[in-house]
Amino acid sequence: MPARPESVRLGHVVVDVRLEEETPQRVLRQIRADLLRTPREIAPRFFYDDRGSELFERITELPEYYQTRTERALLHEISGDVARRCGCPVLVELGSGASSKTRVLLDAFADAHGCEVYVPFDVSEGIVRRAADELASEYPGLSVHAVIGDFTHHLEYIPSEARRLIIFLGGTIGNFTPAQARDFLTRVASVMQRDEYFLLGVDLIKDVATLEAAYNDSQGVTAAFNRNILNVVNAVADADFVPQAFEHRAFFDTVEHRIDLRLVSRREQSVRLRRAGLLLLLRDGDEIRTEISVKYDQRLTRELLRDCGLELVEWYTDPESLFGLALARRPSSGAAG
Ligand SMILES: C[S@@+](CC[C@H](N)C(=O)[O-])C[C@H]1O[C@@H](n2cnc3c(N)ncnc32)[C@H](O)[C@@H]1O
Structure with missing residues (x-):
């Protein structure tokens, strides 16, 4: 029988927080570089604050x-x-x-x-x-x-x-x-x-119909989950994204065999990300990719x-x-x- 890990005692919970070892500068540099790419991107890890995790749990129960x-x-x-x-x-x-x-x-x-x-x-x-x-x-x-x-x-x-x-x-x-x-x-x-x-x-x-329905549910939970990423970036980068100023879009890309999740700007707008030193100018219809899901x-x-x-x-x-x-x-x- 292999030895039991020594750092953990039976029946106990130990929580190691390693995110603290991540410099905020590295995270902010990543946000800035991703938003300046074509197409613009936000990394999917920013979906998951407490609200994002809750919304994801609701998604897992949706019929689609x-x-x-x-x-x-x-x-x-x-x-x-x-x-x-x-x-x-x-x-x-x-x-x-x-x-x-x-x-x-x-x-x-x-x-x-x-x-x-x-x-x-x-x-x-x-x-x-x-x-x-x-x-x-x-x-x-x-x-x-x-x-x-x-x-x-x-x-x-x-x-x-x-x-x-x-x-x-x-x-x-x-x-x-x-x-x-x-x-x-x-x-x-x-x-x-x-x-x-x-x-x-x-x-x-x-x-395609089954795949696209899974990311465009009739209750709009996936849309709320998608927009919530902007709240997380607002908190991390001291930014002023207005989530309701963006439309949820999800489509299947048959060439790359992947779902592409985006937020589409509903109007011309500017967004300031103070901690990332970035002023983002968006036209009506400009898109930010928030997730891919390769099949x-x-x-x-x-x-x-x-x-x-x-x-x-x-x-x-x-x-x-x-x-x-x-x-x-x-x-x-x-x-x-
Ligand atoms: C699609 S959910 C899947 C959750 C669960 N495994 C399931 O099957 O229902 C993705 C999970 O990965 C976590 N996650 C996303 N990016 C991460 C990263 N870069 N490092 C650690 N966890 C991450 C999210 O917080 C979330 O809990």
Whole structure:
């Protein structure tokens, strides 16, 4: 039996806040550079203040948003198999949010061999603290070691004292371009030991109507989530974006096989970002891209993993092939295939 991580005591919650190590200057430089690009962009991590995380949880319950319920049902089917194959005492979840699907895996781990430590890793502190407390009380004996950080910068803070299954669910990998996804997964693979496992959730390529409906819900929750990114940038950069002066737009780009989420200026306007030293002049109809969501299939997922030194061990999907879960491994020796 591998040793238990020493920094966490059984049944306890530890929260490491790593975002403080991020210089505000770096964040502000990123905001400025992204807004000066063509098309203008705001990084999706700025969706997730407490309100953004709450809105995302509401999105996951919308009838049009098939992703979460499909992935959850698939996890119910396959978690036993995943737990038996991996046999890891530590479960790490990147972009864990409310950890709502994690319980399915924790239950399967409990049946198979037990889970000693759960490591939720997310940029949104409030929701992670809530989830950590809930899970520690629901699973007696489980230790929770949360990391509040940016998974594109702080992966080295994932505890590494015992064998881990690292999971990255919700199709969040789709928020990276394929080149960024390769860069990110190469870094994930580099912090993994040989014979550790990785479970990746990918939203699958499908008909345009289903995809576009998922990002244009009839209740306008996705539109509110999209506009909320401007409130977060206002707080971070001391800016004066008026969210209602922007229209929500989401469309499927069939060439790049990705959803493109944008905010469209409803009028000519100027926006001052004081801390970022930027005065933004927008014309009526000018757009800011806030998210992409690249869709995958089995071949693209296998190739992505292989390019990053990970070997696809098992591919799982639902009967309608809406969503995929790829179990991968850092091979003990030889090239990933
Ligand atoms: C699409 S949600 C998925 C949440 C959850 N995993 C699920 O499947 O429902 C993306 C999650 O990743 C987190 N996130 C986004 N960018 C991040 C970053 N750069 N570093 C750490 N967490 C990030 C968000 O706070 C959010 O909880």
